[in-house]
Structure formats: structure tokens, C-alpha cells
Amino acid sequence: MLKDRRGLEASTDNPAALAAFDDMVDGYVTFHVDTTKRLGEALKADPGFFMANVMKAGMALLSLNAKNLDRAKAGLAHAATLAEKANARERRHLEAMQAWAEGDLDRALRTWESILALHPTDLLALRLAHFHYFWLGRSARMLDSVVAARRGWKSDTPGASWVASMEAFGREECGEYPEAEHLAREAVAYDPNDRWGVHAVAHVLEMQGRTADGIAWLDENQGCHAQANNFLFHLTWHRALLQLEQDGPDGLLAWYDTRVRDHSSPLVQALPDLYIDLQNAASLLWRLEHLGVDVGPRWKELADKAEARIGDGSNLFTLPHLAMALAADGRFAAADKLIDGVEAIATPTLGPVAAGIALPSCRAAVHHRRGEWKEAIAALMPVRAELWRLGASHAQRDLLWQLLVDAAKKAGDEEAVSTLMVEVTAMRPVPAAERRPYASA
Numbered sequence: 001m002l003k004d005r006r007g008l009e010a011s012t013d014n015p016a017a018l019a020a021f022d023d024m025v026d027g028y029v030t031f032h033v034d035t036t037k038r039l040g041e042a043l044k045a046d047p048g049f050f051m052a053n054v055m056k057a058g059m060a061l062l063s064l065n066a067k068n069l070d071r072a073k074a075g076l077a078h079a080a081t082l083a084e085k086a087n088a089r090e091r092r093h094l095e096a097m098q099a100w101a102e103g104d105l106d107r108a109l110r111t112w113e114s115i116l117a118l119h120p121t122d123l124l125a126l127r128l129a130h131f132h133y134f135w136l137g138r139s140a141r142m143l144d145s146v147v148a149a150r151r152g153w154k155s156d157t158p159g160a161s162w163v164a165s166m167e168a169f170g171r172e173e174c175g176e177y178p179e180a181e182h183l184a185r186e187a188v189a190y191d192p193n194d195r196w197g198v199h200a201v202a203h204v205l206e207m208q209g210r211t212a213d214g215i216a217w218l219d220e221n222q223g224c225h226a227q228a229n230n231f232l233f234h235l236t237w238h239r240a241l242l243q244l245e246q247d248g249p250d251g252l253l254a255w256y257d258t259r260v261r262d263h264s265s266p267l268v269q270a271l272p273d274l275y276i277d278l279q280n281a282a283s284l285l286w287r288l289e290h291l292g293v294d295v296g297p298r299w300k301e302l303a304d305k306a307e308a309r310i311g312d313g314s315n316l317f318t319l320p321h322l323a324m325a326l327a328a329d330g331r332f333a334a335a336d337k338l339i340d341g342v343e344a345i346a347t348p349t350l351g352p353v354a355a356g357i358a359l360p361s362c363r364a365a366v367h368h369r370r371g372e373w374k375e376a377i378a379a380l381m382p383v384r385a386e387l388w389r390l391g392a393s394h395a396q397r398d399l400l401w402q403l404l405v406d407a408a409k410k411a412g413d414e415e416a417v418s419t420l421m422v423e424v425t426a427m428r429p430v431p432a433a434e435r436r437p438y439a440s441a
């Protein structure tokens, strides 16, 4: 039986298929543009390769787009027919993906963790668990999971520096900034194309208010954009936040058009409604408007994408961004439909979070656009301490805190403003009053 790049037994007897699969895993972990192509090569070399078939369905799930769910389920059903050829570890991967397709993310995570307990160098299981902990907002688990698995890695195990970057990001979200920065800088020095490591350092510098350092860091590491997938737009979004803090919004609309939401980019053309791209774009437009910029007709295309995604409960953090886009473009009837769709999300893991947190967040976004400040406060204030359950990072969720503080300020609710400014300050080393988006409050 052949062994993969990290010494785990793989159920293909075709070395070319396994090499392409290993390359695919590396590509997935480093946000490489050719990840899907590499998977195609693995399947071409060995169409019956169980893990490659599991991951083909996994790619459809990773799009976090409801329109790809049936394709994912069909792919998993096909992979199941090949399960006899698979070993126990690989079959657990299928079970995890099946749980994911059913919306049972807790079961999927338990299954990936059970793989990691026996096979800590299963990089795919490790990264998929990291991904889901992130989108569930479970920072402590995101960190613990990597720390536990890393004990099974040696410094020369292929991909070890990428795992260090994953730990770095977990530490950053848990507020352990110096440790996070050290780990991630070391990892990026080892592999300049470790985009998650570049990203982890950017987060540290954002949280610590080291805006000039952050801009310099992202500029120095622009080489990693060359073969990146759409994650590169998240890096340029981060640079925009740093720039916004340092110099204000001047020039950032042009940055938005050419570097964050660049419609001429083949990446955007291939995936025009990718969830993370929609988040980045809506989040930046809202933050620019908040600082007085007229963003012109830019909400319209986002509202088009949002309207087409009504009823899609694949990723909760995306939803308030979609509500923002619809409301900003004046499509309040569509925003109401979106909200009805959020209320209807009934998948096992996300259903309760959709009802409890995503729903009031979407309502608040719409109320804010309508100038209904008191209603926006009434929706968001009671759930603000639970916003982490929407997933994503502190830096991303800050958008909702800005919206809430702005509503409180405009409602003339001084007590709410004071309370919120203390709470926002507690979330990072820099006091809220010293940060541009909160300065006026």
C-alpha cells in the first residue's frame, strides 16, 4: 500500500494519483489557485481513488453555497460505493463529509478529531476541522485542536510550518498576540507562500493597532498573491482596514474596485458570488460609508448576488452582509425574504445559531439602513455577547459592533454608547475611542 507525503497509508496503487492528491491537500491548506485542478489530476490518474472522490464532494461543500449541496451529496454517494477499497481512516473522512452535508457540523468535527487522535499528521482532517471551528467562532477549540495534533508532527514533517501558522491563527483569535506573531512570522519565513501565516500576522497587527507595520507586512508579502485563490481578496481587505485606520478612507474606493472587488479578475469571474468575497466587499463598503464615503452604485451587484442567495444557510456570518447589501440597494422586500429564509434554517448545528444570532444581526442591518436606530439596538444589543457564534474573526465581526455603536449614537442612547465602547475596548489592546470607526462615538 502506498503512503502519502506524511506517511499515512492511502488506498490507491497509482503513485501519480497519490502525488496529485498530496499536491491538492497542500494547495487547499495554502489557498493555491490550482487546488481543484490537482484533484482532477488525481481522479484522472485513478478514477476509483476513494479519497479523491470524497474530496471531489468536499470541494462542493467547501464552496459554502447551497446550490452545490446536491452535487456534493451525489459525490459522497458515489464515494461510498468505493469504500471497500478504503482504509478505516479514509472511511472516517467520508463519514465526516456526510455529516457536513447533513448540516451536522458537530458530528463532522468529532469525526475529524477522531481521525486526528490516531493520525495527527492527517493534514486534511486538521485543516477541515480548523476551517469549521473558525466558521463556528470556536476559537479555543480551533487552537486546542491544532496544539494537540502538532505533538504528532516533527519539524521536518512536510507541511509542519503550515500547521504552525494554524496554531498562530488560533492563538491570535484567543488574544495571545506575541506567541501568534512569532509562530506565524517564522512559518512565513520558511514558506513565503504560506498565506494563512501571512494572514495570521496581519490579524495580530490589526488587533494591536500596529497599522503601519500591518500595511508594510502585507505589502512585503504581496508575492503570495501570485498563485493564490480568492483568499487573496481577503488579504487585500485586511490591508484596506489597516489603511482605513491609519489614513482614513481616501483612495480606498479605488482599492475596492481594483484589489478587493475586481470584476476583471479571472478569480472573481469564476466565482462571482463566493461567500468570503461577498463578506469582504459588503464589509468594506459599509465601513467606507460609515466614514462618510459615497460608494456610488457599488452595492447593486452585491445586492444581485445577495438576492440570488436568499434561503442559503451554508454560512451564517455571510447573512448580515447579504442583508446589508439588499437594504443598501433599497431592496427591502428582498431583505425581508432573506430574513424569512434565515428564520427557516433548520440544520442541526447552525439552526439554533441562525435563529438566535444571525436573525437579529440581519434585522439590525436592515433597521440601520432604514435609520430605525432604536429598532437596530433592540435587535442586536441583547445578542451582542454571543456574536462570536456567527463565526469568523474578531476583525470581521467588528463590523457588527460598529453598526451597533453607530445606531446607539444616532439614537442618542448615551448609556448604550458608553457600555458598548467599554465592551469594544475589552476586545483588543487598543481603546475603542482611539480607533477611527469609533472615534465619533
Ligand SMILES: [Fe+2]
Pocket (backbone or CB within 6 Å): 199, 203, 234, 238, 393, 395
Ligand atoms: Fe482575516
